[in-house]
Amino acid sequence: MATEYREYGASTNPPAMIQVRDLTHYYGPRPAIEGVSFDVQKGEVLGFLGPNGAGKTTTMRILTGFMPPTQGKVTIAGFDVVEQSLEVRKRVGYLPETVPLYTEMTVTGYLKYMGSLRGVAPKRLPVRIGEVIELCRLGDYRKTIIGKLSKGFRQRVGIAQAILHEPEVLVLDEPTIGIDPIQVVETRRLIQDLGREQTVVLSSHILPEVSMLCQRVLIIHQGHIVAEDTPQRLAQSLQGVERIELEVRGPIAPVTAALRRINGVTEVTATPGRNRHTFVVQARHGQDLRDEISKAIIDGGWGLLSMQMSTMSLEDIFLRLTTKEEL
Amino acid sequence: MRRIQAVAWKEIQVYFSSPMAYIVGLIFLGLTGFFFVRDLGDPFPEASLESFFQGATLILILLAPTLTMRLLAEERKLGTVELLLTAPVRDWEVVAGKYLSVLVILLAMMAMTGYYVLLLFVFADPDPGPVYAGYLGLFLYGAAALAIGLLTSALTSNQIVSAVVAMGILLVLYFTDFAAGAVKNTLGSRIIAEISTKAHFDDFALGVIDTKHVVYFICLTAIFLFLTVRALEAHRWK
Numbered sequence: 001m002a003t004e005y006r007e008y009g010a011s012t013n014p015p016a017m018i019q020v021r022d023l024t025h026y027y028g029p030r031p032a033i034e035g036v037s038f039d040v041q042k043g044e045v046l047g048f049l050g051p052n053g054a055g056k057t058t059t060m061r062i063l064t065g066f067m068p069p070t071q072g073k074v075t076i077a078g079f080d081v082v083e084q085s086l087e088v089r090k091r092v093g094y095l096p097e098t099v100p101l102y103t104e105m106t107v108t109g110y111l112k113y114m115g116s117l118r119g120v121a122p123k124r125l126p127v128r129i130g131e132v133i134e135l136c137r138l139g140d141y142r143k144t145i146i147g148k149l150s151k152g153f154r155q156r157v158g159i160a161q162a163i164l165h166e167p168e169v170l171v172l173d174e175p176t177i178g179i180d181p182i183q184v185v186e187t188r189r190l191i192q193d194l195g196r197e198q199t200v201v202l203s204s205h206i207l208p209e210v211s212m213l214c215q216r217v218l219i220i221h222q223g224h225i226v227a228e229d230t231p232q233r234l235a236q237s238l239q240g241v242e243r244i245e246l247e248v249r250g251p252i253a254p255v256t257a258a259l260r261r262i263n264g265v266t267e268v269t270a271t272p273g274r275n276r277h278t279f280v281v282q283a284r285h286g287q288d289l290r291d292e293i294s295k296a297i298i299d300g301g302w303g304l305l306s307m308q309m310s311t312m313s314l315e316d317i318f319l320r321l322t323t324k325e326e327l
Numbered sequence: 328m329r330r331i332q333a334v335a336w337k338e339i340q341v342y343f344s345s346p347m348a349y350i351v352g353l354i355f356l357g358l359t360g361f362f363f364v365r366d367l368g369d370p371f372p373e374a375s376l377e378s379f380f381q382g383a384t385l386i387l388i389l390l391a392p393t394l395t396m397r398l399l400a401e402e403r404k405l406g407t408v409e410l411l412l413t414a415p416v417r418d419w420e421v422v423a424g425k426y427l428s429v430l431v432i433l434l435a436m437m438a439m440t441g442y443y444v445l446l447l448f449v450f451a452d453p454d455p456g457p458v459y460a461g462y463l464g465l466f467l468y469g470a471a472a473l474a475i476g477l478l479t480s481a482l483t484s485n486q487i488v489s490a491v492v493a494m495g496i497l498l499v500l501y502f503t504d505f506a507a508g509a510v511k512n513t514l515g516s517r518i519i520a521e522i523s524t525k526a527h528f529d530d531f532a533l534g535v536i537d538t539k540h541v542v543y544f545i546c547l548t549a550i551f552l553f554l555t556v557r558a559l560e561a562h563r564w565k
């Protein structure tokens with residue numbers, strides 16, 4: 001299913017905080033992202049959902065001015081990320097995926113350094129450091145050497161440095177990856193707090209996280225945006241679809257073809273197995289095609305091993321969108 | 328300017344909170360002390376410090392890369408370069424800050440050797456001119472050596488590789504003078520001699536300040552700092 005991608009006109013108003021147009025980036029011969037376009041409104045929390053290697057980090061590195069894109073244009077608060085990189089960088093707070101920190105510095109020492117680097121006024125800096133330490137609940141670790149902190153706390157130090165200069169836009173790359181579940185809950189709560197006032201772009205490969213934190217989700221797969229909506233609407237728009245999963249003993253191509261011929265079937269995907277294959281058939285809402293399907297399989301002389309009907313959840317969409325196999 | 332200062336100050340703090348600065352400082356002091364004693368033991372004591380200054384440049388071939396190797400290589404290793412390059416700091420400001428920090432260390436090390444000079448002035452009656460010239464030369468040489476070390480640190484995430492490559496470049500630049508001597512008097516040999524750091528340093532050690540040599544070291548430093556900025560920029564394209 002190729003999701004229709006709606007064109008963003010110049011008429012978007014008020015002007016979006018982040019405008020991304022036709023972004024393409026090559027590291028080698030193959031594009032890591034291609035033709036990526038989206039807008040983020042002021043105050044919005046946007047989720048970037050996609051599996052490993054989808055192009056999330058690449059997109060975020062371009063947004064934050066770390067590297068210029070091969071092609072395309074990004075503006076943040078009206079400033080071009082390439083031409084007016086410094087202006088953009090003043091307005092963006094960034095938590096990279098790997099949470100890079102100077103491990104030999106203390107938490108406060110590090111925040112002081114990052115604050116002065118980010119141009120926080122010397123008078124304001126101690127006050128602001130106190131605020132972010134409070135906000136990120138790092139109060140007991142002011143003088144701790146960063147290298148001695150657990151991953152979860154390092155993540156918080158990473159978030160603390162990202163919000164230190166009160167940026168208009170916060171970019172968080174997989175903010176809960178690799179930390180223990182209790183810390184994940186804490187980190188998500190912190191992001192929720194921040195998202196109430198700030199424009200946030202966060203990436204994740206965890207669907208429930210994105211639906212919990214974000215008002216809008218972009219699903220990115222192999223460098224392309226394949227879907228874009230609110231988490232609720234993404235679920236609703238596909239709730240109208242009936243999904244039938246069946247296991248068949250028989251060759252993939254002819255079975256797929258036979259299933260596609262059934263009236264009312266919108267899509268068939270196959271997952272090869274050892275000597276049986278799993279097929280997922282989608283049908284228009286309200287049509288129970290199980291009779292027709294079993295008939296088609298039996299007519300073809302193949303073995304029908306199991307059949308199940310279900311209505312799609314968002315998790316399924318995600319799985320389907322990002323693990324789809326082309327036949 | 329505040330940002331250059333922030334970068335420099337952070338690096339200086341790191342040097343003094345780790346044993347590195349002290350170890351390098353002690354080695355420098357110890358070895359230059361050795362050359363200083365040689366100057367004193369000279370059968371014709373002219374109260375000059377030629378051997379001290381010559382020795383100091385040789386020691387810097389080893390020590391300057393040890394000081395600079397951390398500066399950018401570690402940022403790449405830790406991944407902190409991603410935050411550094413997304414902070415509102417220009418690439419050249421990052422390089423300037425890092426460079427300034429090691430320049431301060433170099434000055435501190437040179438200041439410590441002032442003790443020897445003091446001894447010389449107490450117990451002998453040297454001409455102060457050559458001492459100034461020698462120190463100026465040593466500073467210019469050290470500044471160039473640090474710029475070379477900073478470039479190799481920008482090119483790798485491995486500190487050891489950075490140090491070894493920088494030492495190699497410094498050694499080659501130092502000894503091309505001898506290579507030129509072997510080839511004799513062709514145009515090639517003259518060019519090779521012209522790029523040698525030793526050829527340009529000798530006059531300073533003898534107490535002569537020649538603008539030509541000053542310009543040479545400043546150009547050498549500027550070229551390598553410029554290349555460092557480019558190397559950092561190139562990192563964005565990787």
Ligand SMILES: Nc1ncnc2c1ncn2[C@@H]1O[C@H](COP(=O)(O)OP(=O)(O)O)[C@@H](O)[C@H]1O
Nearest residue numbers: 027032050051052053054055056057058059565
């Ligand atoms: N520095 C790099 N050099 C070469 N290829 C890269 C580099 N970074 C990412 N890629 C490739 O680009 C694609 C997208 O990667 P990335 O943006 O990191 O995805 P994600 O963050 O969604 O996991 C992947 O195929 C990855 O292998």
Ligand SMILES: [Mg+2]
Nearest residue numbers: 056057058097
């Ligand atoms: Mg990533």
